[in-house]
Amino acid sequence: MTGVVISVFPFYWIVVMATNTSQDIYRYPPKLWFGDHLLTNVRHLFDKMAFFSSLSNTVIVAVCTTALVLFFDSLAAFAFAKYDFPAKKFLFGVLLSMYILPTQLAIIPQYEIMVQLGWLGTLKALVVPAAANAFGIFWMRQYTTSSVPDELLDAARIEGAGFFRLYWHVVLPCVRPALAFLGIYTFIAAWNDYILPLVMLVNPDRLTLQVALAQLYAGHSTDYSMVMAGVLLSVIPLVLVFTFFARGFIADATKGALR
Amino acid sequence: MSSSPVAGPAPSGPASGSGTGPTGSPASDRDHGPGRRAPQIRPVSAGSRRGPRRRVARYWPQYLAISPYYVIFTVFMLFPVLYTVFLAFQKWDGIGDMHFVGFQQFRFLWDDPVFWLSVRNTLVIWVLSTVPMLCMALVLAVLVNSTKRLTAFYRVALFIPSITSLVAIAIFFGAVFSNNFGLINAVLRALHLSAVPWMSNEWTIKLVISALMTWQWTGYNAIIYLAGLQAIPSELYEAARVDGAGPVRIFRSITVPLLRPIILFTVVISTVTGMQSFTEPQVLFGSEAATNPNSGGPGQAGLTTLLYFYHQAFDNNDFGYGAAIVWAFFLFILLIVVVNWRLVQRKEPRP
Numbered sequence: 001m002t003g004v005v006i007s008v009f010p011f012y013w014i015v016v017m018a019t020n021t022s023q024d025i026y027r028y029p030p031k032l033w034f035g036d037h038l039l040t041n042v043r044h045l046f047d048k049m050a051f052f053s054s055l056s057n058t059v060i061v062a063v064c065t066t067a068l069v070l071f072f073d074s075l076a077a078f079a080f081a082k083y084d085f086p087a088k089k090f091l092f093g094v095l096l097s098m099y100i101l102p103t104q105l106a107i108i109p110q111y112e113i114m115v116q117l118g119w120l121g122t123l124k125a126l127v128v129p130a131a132a133n134a135f136g137i138f139w140m141r142q143y144t145t146s147s148v149p150d151e152l153l154d155a156a157r158i159e160g161a162g163f164f165r166l167y168w169h170v171v172l173p174c175v176r177p178a179l180a181f182l183g184i185y186t187f188i189a190a191w192n193d194y195i196l197p198l199v200m201l202v203n204p205d206r207l208t209l210q211v212a213l214a215q216l217y218a219g220h221s222t223d224y225s226m227v228m229a230g231v232l233l234s235v236i237p238l239v240l241v242f243t244f245f246a247r248g249f250i251a252d253a254t255k256g257a258l259r
Numbered sequence: 260m261s262s263s264p265v266a267g268p269a270p271s272g273p274a275s276g277s278g279t280g281p282t283g284s285p286a287s288d289r290d291h292g293p294g295r296r297a298p299q300i301r302p303v304s305a306g307s308r309r310g311p312r313r314r315v316a317r318y319w320p321q322y323l324a325i326s327p328y329y330v331i332f333t334v335f336m337l338f339p340v341l342y343t344v345f346l347a348f349q350k351w352d353g354i355g356d357m358h359f360v361g362f363q364q365f366r367f368l369w370d371d372p373v374f375w376l377s378v379r380n381t382l383v384i385w386v387l388s389t390v391p392m393l394c395m396a397l398v399l400a401v402l403v404n405s406t407k408r409l410t411a412f413y414r415v416a417l418f419i420p421s422i423t424s425l426v427a428i429a430i431f432f433g434a435v436f437s438n439n440f441g442l443i444n445a446v447l448r449a450l451h452l453s454a455v456p457w458m459s460n461e462w463t464i465k466l467v468i469s470a471l472m473t474w475q476w477t478g479y480n481a482i483i484y485l486a487g488l489q490a491i492p493s494e495l496y497e498a499a500r501v502d503g504a505g506p507v508r509i510f511r512s513i514t515v516p517l518l519r520p521i522i523l524f525t526v527v528i529s530t531v532t533g534m535q536s537f538t539e540p541q542v543l544f545g546s547e548a549a550t551n552p553n554s555g556g557p558g559q560a561g562l563t564t565l566l567y568f569y570h571q572a573f574d575n576n577d578f579g580y581g582a583a584i585v586w587a588f589f590l591f592i593l594l595i596v597v598v599n600w601r602l603v604q605r606k607e608p609r610p
Contacts, residue, residue, distance in 0.1 A: 003399045004416045007478050010431050011419070013442065017434065076325040085318035091325065098332065101340055102535065102592075104565060104585050108346060108578050109339035112353070129335035132328035163320035192424035194538045199573060210426040214542045217430045224434045231427045242422050246415045253418075254486040 014235070017228035041229035048226065050205060051233070054212040061126050061208060062190040068131035069186045070179055076132070077140030078171045082153060099134040104195070111199055121203040126196055136182050143178035144171060181252040184245050191238055209234045346582035353576045364583035374584065376559060377567040378591070380465065384563065385533040387469035392477050393525060399477065400484035401514065417478030425475070429542035432471045433458070464560040468539045476532075480525050487521040488514065523603050530599055534592045537565035564588045
């Protein structure tokens with residue numbers, strides 16, 4: 001129970017801070033219950049940062065990344081799971097072994113590549129490098145191998161369906177549960193990413209929420225209530241998405257550890 | 260509760276791909292690799308030269324399907340990683356010409372006190388966060404496992420910190436541990452204790468960052484342990500209880516040994532993520548040289564190696580040195596992971 005309280009307390013306190021004035025929190029002893037200044041804090045927040053533009057940047061990045069990852073990874077996973085083709089094992093081995101490379105090793109040249117492509121400061125610089133990932137292919141391949149019956153594929157083949165028709169009409173409906181996990185996982189990761197947007201989004205009016213919030217906090221005389229209103233607004237969508245899908249998500253997320 | 264995660268549907272291992280190819284030909288599994296033989300349906304003389312290429316052409320949809328990953332991976336990961344090796348031997352500010360300097364960057368790195376300070380900071384923060392995190396997670400998992408009610412709720416509550424953005428958490432910790440107005444100091448004052456200048460003392464800065472990481476990942480690890488606990492057959496516990504073992508004895512002699520592979524997994528994962536701490540100190544203390552010469556906070560106590568890397572590469576535009584730092588650090592993490600692996604592996608239960 002204490003563990004739960006410790007886990008959840010910060011969210012409670014974020015709401016407390018976001019609904020009171022900074023003076024109330026600074027006061028001694030501080031206010032421990034919700035106040036009614038949320039709207040004022042939000043208004044201050046909107047004055048200080050382009051909240052909606054940051055929000056829409058974040059949403060665009062997260063949605064595009066997720067859509068591309070789901071499509072590319074499930075397609076590649078289908079090929080790896082249900083077909084034999086020359087060099088398949090080698091290619092899959094490359095994919096698995098490269099998974100351990102941390103992204104920081106690549107970030108300086110990535111920055112240069114974005115400069116050369118003219119993508120620096122655009123959302124493309126965030127979406128494209130993240131559009132296909134090894135973990136997703138591995139995950140989807142495991143699921144496709146076991147959950148798409150070969151008989152079903154054979155039956156569709158007899159009807160004359162080719163690779164892409166099989167993928168679209170047979171595989172996709174079968175792998176939906178695995179796609180749901182991969183989708184939320186990718187969405188959360190893209191929503192929360194910090195170092196890549198920090199490096200790539202050089203344009204101050206084209207930031208994602210995380211970078212914009214961090215910059216808001218950087219000042220010396222931070223208005224905590226205002227910043228907490230921003231934190232609250234940035235956390236709520238994610239917590240909602242998560243709690244909606246929580247059951248399946250948690251079970252799937254632990255699977256990786258137990259394999 | 261949902262089905263035990265251990266019994267996942269997925270047969271594992273990269274070598275299990277014995278799916279039915281479109282031809283169903285059993286030869287297709289064998290005949291790639293250097294000692295390739297022409298498919299037997301075709302006359303050897305006619306097809307031996309064009310055979311492989313033909314075969315590749317026949318599989319174009321499969322290659323097309325996997326190509327996005329390899330294209331993206333090659334352009335944005337493989338090439339950059341190799342290029343970082345190249346950069347580590349150059350002096351480059353990102354705009355002017357590169358100058359080859361050989362091992363000079365690494366020699367400088369070896370003598371750079373700030374680099375070693377950052378490595379020490381990273382290690383201290385990692386130990387201060389990982390040890391309590393994993394211990395608490397294990398205890399939490401055992402406790403949740405022993406209750407039968409509300410497990411779904413506990414899971415969600417424990418999992419939520421790990422999906423919350425690090426920036427939001429860092430800002431929250433910054434506010435709560437603030438020297439003058441923070442909640443923690445207010446509580447201390449209410450208890451008639453003296454306030455602690457959390458954000459200006461060398462050790463408390465590390466403590467705050469460690470507490471932040473502990474808060475974020477304890478629940479996640481607890482859930483992983485919980486899943487492992489549920490796979491332990493309850494007969495084992497009953498047998499132990501019949502033999503008169505107390506809860507502590509059961510925990511030490513049954514729970515911990517049987518969870519060992521999972522504990523190993525969490526140790527490795529926590530090492531890899533813990534050593535990469537960057538966002539926490541970056542958000543808490545900023546990194547811009549112009550506004551904050553003491554990157555990483557007072558006394559550079561929160562300057563982790565990745566923050567130092569970011570600082571050198573993107574604030575000072577010393578890309579060559581940044582590349583050297585990040586490669587040296589990657590090798591260092593690998594070393595730590597291997598050492599860790601050995602240590603945890605060695606705790607075999609003696610027969």
